[in-house]
Amino acid sequence: MTVTAKGAARPSPAGLWRYRLDLKASPYLYIAPFFALFAVFGLFPLAFTAWVSTHEWSLLSDEHVFVGLGNYQALLTDPYFWNALANTISILLLATVPQLFAALLLAHLLTMRLRGQTFWRMGMLLPNVASVVAVAVIFSQLFGRDFGLVNWVLESLGAGRIDWQAGTASSHIAIAVMVAWKWTGYNALIYLAAMQAVPKEVYEAAHLDGASRLQQLFQVTVPMIRPTVVFTVIVSTIYGLQIFAEPQLFAGGGANGVTGGASRQFQTLTLYLYEHGFNRGFQFGYASAVAWTMFAVIVLVALLNYVFIRRIRSAS
């Protein structure tokens, strides 16, 4: 910069060369650390997992027999895998759909004039700061069969007690509540940030046209912040498909913590992976196959979501 500003002394060829190199190579150097780390801690494990998944590879033995796609074949014919997949998707839907709607409404409320605005906004984030394990332990107690608060309330309202853990639907709801409690506020803040970028004039126009507050939210705001909605849907999907700590702790440990209840009624895909990878046999080969299958499922579901959200836009 100094050189061109002065415009007097011409730079030496060596200086010029260095200047060009700096201009061309430096940006890559600056971003290189991330990619180097990603290669070591992201790409390599990914590739290595793929390699392991084609072997009968137990942590307990030093012999690794190549089995090709045998693990995948065994996986796809295991009814417990499909059970885990169905559970995961059910919990995902129960957790994510109400959660994102609630987040949207909360964000909408937060855009209004409130006393102590910062307090409310920060409060939104508090559940997200709590550790997953703490959340899961406390909610498991709330949903306890004999001494849980939820059952106590149900009973005092005249409704019967529910054995939350035993049933398929009830256990999915309990787990979905844990997830929603932790992430609703977070998503609300993301929506809020996006909403603040929507020009005021649009609302004024809508108001003049006689649109109610709620109509404004769904007719004006949502289409305007669509990229953010896509983002939250995809991020929630990725998180939701990998739920582990909540069902694991909900079962209370022991064998049920691995199988997600005695009937595998809330075993998620990650728990299924854990069951094979870190329990009897330590079958890392099979567990790696589960990991890659999960990866494929997540990509697929994220794509489906993306297409789905796009259609919403074009409809409106």
Added chain:
Amino acid sequence: MTRRPTRAAMAVAAAAALVAAGTAACSGGDDDGKITLSVGLFGDFGFGPLYEEYSELHPEIEFEERIAEFADHHTNLTTHLATGSGAADIEAVEVGYISQYTAQPDRFHDLLDLGAGDLEGQWLDWKWQQALSADGESLIGLGTDVGGMAMCYRRDLFEAAGLPVERDEVSALWAGSWDDYVAVGHQYSEATGGDYFFESSGNMFRAMVEQAEQGVYDREDNLVVESNPAIGEAWDLTVEAIEAGMSNRLQAWTPEWNAGFSEGTFATIICPAWMTSYIETNAPDAAGLWDIATVPGGAGNMGGSHLVLPAQGEHAEEAYEFLEWLTAPEQQLKVFESTGNFPSTPELYEDPALTDMSKAYFNDAPVGQIFTDAAQAVEPQYQGPLQGDVLATIGQGLGRIEDGSQSAEEAWSQVVGDLESF
């Protein structure tokens, strides 16, 4: 420009700090000539005062105790053994998992090499055998406690149900067999209008299996769950008890299970010696309400542990020296006094310090005598490699009957199917 040096300096300082922290972490424990022995346990083994005592005798030794949940502890240990790092110098192994580890003796320090060979007579025979490798050439662990079984019961609940209260009379109720126990359960349910007789069917099933001559494995490590008649009988009787509504349907070690003790929701629980301390901890207000009778169906062992020295531990000799001291009769007696974990060294079974001991919490039950009798009567049963997992799988089957999601037949066929994948 002026900011550059500062940033560089900061980066250097940060890097230096990281490196310093890293080296500090690596050398931890060995500075100023002290050796820190790490001890990995599942639950409190009552070793706290013994560490202090040992450190007084050996000022150069310090201890670091790591406690994990039961199942996690064993999972972690297996992982650490396989990956060759992360295990504590001394690790506890419960009896349900010991065969899994004796199958890979090279992952542990051979205690026979370290001087345990002369001590064989100190332990109950079968306790010693359990920690021997299959070829009998190496020993991976020394025994801590054994779990000779008794039956704990609530005096107040028995009285309310019109059943006898004194421990001899209660023992007589089911002296014949487990059928008698279930018959008493029917009586109890009728008298109380359906209160729970025991906490979990899995424990009842396990107790019956532990008493049998053969368990879930034969001596060639084949699963015999389907062919062993003792298992079928235990299953059927347990199912009868479940269907009569006797089970509180609590899963052991869950918060609900803990709460069950303090709320007094069930009347009996199978009581290996180590269970007494769980009852005391979980129901501190129920002192005097619990008592201890004999278990139906004869003697049997449930639980108990060994302490092993993973080969990756660097302080084999120091750790072994401590281990030998810790599992000696004198120390086992101290552990029994403080926690109720029953010694595995028969020398103590003649010692009045042990046999005369009673526990005020259990209405002054002579726990020393009760558990001595129980331990001496135990006929050792062969434990196969995945013993713990097999019993857990069957326990889950019973759980599915308990929560109503399956019939007894469906549950059994799923158990059989699950076991095939082992």
